[in-house]
Amino acid sequence: MLSITDAVAGEPQGLRGYLTIGGRSLARHQLGLALALGCTRIVVVTEALTGEVIALQHASESGGARFHVITSAHALLPLVNADDDLIVLGDGLLAQPEIALAHLKDANGVLALPVEAGMAAGFERIDINHAYAGAMRLPGRLVAGLGDLPPEWNAPAALLRLAVQGRVPLQVLPTAVLDDGRWTVVRSEDEAHAFEPVWLRLHTQSAHVRSPGEWLAARAVHGAGPALLHAGTRPWVVAMGGVVALLLGLGSGWFGWRTPGFALLALAWVLAKVATLMTRIERQSLLETGKASPTGAGFEAVIDVAFVMLAAWRSDIPHVTGVPLALAWPFAITWFAPLALMLLLHLLPRVVRDRRATWWLRDRLVLGVALAVTSALLPFDFCLRTAVLGLMVWAIAVTPVANPDLTGTG
Numbered sequence: 016m017l018s019i020t021d022a023v024a025g026e027p028q029g030l031r032g033y034l035t036i037g038g039r040s041l042a043r044h045q046l047g048l049a050l051a052l053g054c055t056r057i058v059v060v061t062e063a064l065t066g067e068v069i070a071l072q073h074a075s076e077s078g079g080a081r082f083h084v085i086t087s088a089h090a091l092l093p094l095v096n097a098d099d100d101l102i103v104l105g106d107g108l109l110a111q112p113e114i115a116l117a118h119l120k121d122a123n124g125v126l127a128l129p130v131e132a133g134m135a136a137g138f139e140r141i142d143i144n145h146a147y148a149g150a151m152r153l154p155g156r157l158v159a160g161l162g163d164l165p166p167e168w169n170a171p172a173a174l175l176r177l178a179v180q181g182r183v184p185l186q187v188l189p190t191a192v193l194d195d196g197r198w199t200v201v202r203s204e205d206e207a208h209a210f211e212p213v214w215l216r217l218h219t220q221s222a223h224v225r226s227p228g229e230w231l232a233a234r235a236v237h238g239a240g241p242a243l244l245h246a247g248t249r250p251w252v253v254a255m256g257g258v259v260a261l262l263l264g265l266g267s268g269w270f271g272w273r274t275p276g277f278a279l280l281a282l283a284w285v286l287a288k289v290a291t292l293m294t295r296i297e298r299q300s301l302l303e304t305g306k307a308s309p310t311g312a313g314f315e316a317v318i319d320v321a322f323v324m325l326a327a328w329r330s331d332i333p334h335v336t337g338v339p340l341a342l343a344w345p346f347a348i349t350w351f352a353p354l355a356l357m358l359l360l361h362l363l364p365r366v367v368r369d370r371r372a373t374w375w376l377r378d379r380l381v382l383g384v385a386l387a388v389t390s391a392l393l394p395f396d397f398c399l400r401t402a403v404l405g406l407m408v409w410a411i412a413v414t415p416v417a418n419p420d421l422t423g424t425g
Contacts, residue, residue, distance in 0.1 A: 281383025
């Protein structure tokens with residue numbers, strides 16, 4: 016059950032559930048969580064049928080759940096059977112899905128916080144030691160108690176009272192979830208704007224040290240992401256920018272401008288990473304499991320092929336006196352070093368155990384900038400072949416011998 020009844024602080028006409036984070040309403044975020052918890056029926060408590068409620072209905076039905084709108088607590092009685100479980104998400108609650116799933120997926124419970132930290136964060140006290148964390152799962156048999164309460168009672172408050180009286184166990188969350196923003200209640204437009212950068216960082220965290228290109232993509236999402244998401248810009252729009260940059264890079268290389276071509280390919284890769292991060296944000300926050308990145312491994316492979324083509328076109332070998340033209344044509348000498356370099360960049364991350372170094376090898380921004388600088392300032396063919404040999408020597412140096420007993424001196 017979702018509630019869209021509490022007014023925004025300082026704006027009596029606005030409702031918390033309609034405040035937006037990342038271009039989607041808090042109610043839409045909660046709907047994604049409810050569907051991930053396996054809810055087959057979504058009940059929204061609200062006083063008016065708005066466009067946002069209709070959008071929630073469409074999203075709910077697309078997720079395979081039935082949708083109901085009610086205006087009072089008593090209207091919930093015929094919708095919940097005694098053998099059902101009812102999950103209640105409070106007005107304005109925004110929680111990281113993995114925490115809510117861990118506590119509500121399989122067991123009944125009232126989620127709570129230590130009282131001082133919880134009340135300071137905007138949650139309401141439920142007893143001397145605890146504040147209600149804004150989410151609970153209770154057995155359907157307790158819902159029948161709504162019939163004994165006055166009809167004007169607020170539905171979430173009435174259900175919380177029934178859960179406490181019915182001795183539904185408390186599940187106390189650590190205060191750390193408040194400190195790092197993984198569990199929060201948003202009460203006003205100012206709070207929504209202030210929390211949005213924190214929310215973006217939570218959904219773009221990396222398990223490894225980012226390479227320069229990944230760092231730049233993450234910074235772009237942190238900086239421009241809120242504006243893009245609020246404007247309704249979907250990841251595929253950013254991905255189209257990557258496609259345009261790729262085509263411009265190939266066109267530049269074809270017409271002889273190889274140095275800017277390398278830079279454009281690097282830009283295409285960064286835009287692809289931005290689109291991937293935006294897709295991850297939507298998938299993790301709205302829990303839309305079917306949503307895939309518009310620029311996946313296939314697009315990155317096309318960028319790699321484009322790098323090989325531009326590097327082969329950039330070669331000075333065809334212009335060297337005495338070199339037969341046949342040696343400079345496809346799959347001959349001009350293509351060997353670019354192909355060898357690209358294959359090494361794919362092979363070494365699979366065999367070298369030092370992940371801090373191999374993430375750089377996957378970074379096509381680094382590759383594009385390096386090739387552009389080399390093309391503009393240095394002997395291109397010599398540097399390309401030196402890079403191939405250098406990577407081989409480095410891989411030998413950092414990779415342990417597979418079977419030292421067979422290679423030892425005795």
